[in-house]
Amino acid sequence: MIDLHCHVLPDIDDGPTDIEASLQMVQAALDDGIHTIVATPHVNHRYGSEPEAIGTRVEELRAALARDRLPISLLAGAEIALSRLPGLDDEEIRMLCLGDSSCALVESPYTAVGSLMEESLFDLKVRGFRPLLAHPERCPEFQRDVPRLERLVDGGAVCSISAGSIAGQFGETVRRFAMRLLERELVHNVSSDAHDPVRRAPRLRASLSDPKSLPGNAGLQLWMTSTVPVAILADEPLPPRPPIQTSSRWRRLTARG
Ligand SMILES: [Fe+2]
16 A cells, blocks of 8 residues: 555654654554555745655665665655645646645645635646645635635545544544545545554554444445556546445434434
8 A cells, every 4th residue: 555645754743853753653654554665744934844854854764764674665746735725836846746746735725715716726736736635634724615615636636545534533523524525525534644553543454443434345445545646646637436335324324323
């Protein structure tokens, strides 16, 4: 599996504070069956991670991985706040994209942002980038207005939900909304959005195998955690989505509480 969203770099944002904690996160990822991690530190007004600083931290962590013989592929990326996008030129965005792709991971806002969302994502597309929305299931604006997210996806945005969301880590409202987005085929990827080795660890398989998660959908899980990430990192079109298998149990899991 490939984890496209992971705060694994040390001492750069609200992720691990030192390289030992980063290494513990990588070990947890390996134990979970993840072979590639894209390091995605916050680029927002609180953590102004510059592309050069991200590159330096990636090199430091790669050296530590080689020293400890941890067989994982580490790529550079970022999680860009909507409010930072207007101030970034094409070259800066290119440096913040996931790996060598033109895919920019954009954080779904937690507060009302008006038309900035549509304008920013449209602008990214026009400039040749593929927007990947991070955790739309935790965005109050989408929770209130699913068609708004549908229009963004129709316009070319790709959605990545957090594994912890479907395992209930962010509460029942978020979990049920994540399941609804899955059912409406608005989810393309599941990533960890991990921040530490224990509480918010890089675990995809562990969350997807949770009984409250995605029962009977092994094909869809593989598509979201491997097939889609491969296509995103290669700037390829997304392969066809396996149909979701719903059941009476699924309907109980998605019913509004
Ligand atoms: Fe994140």
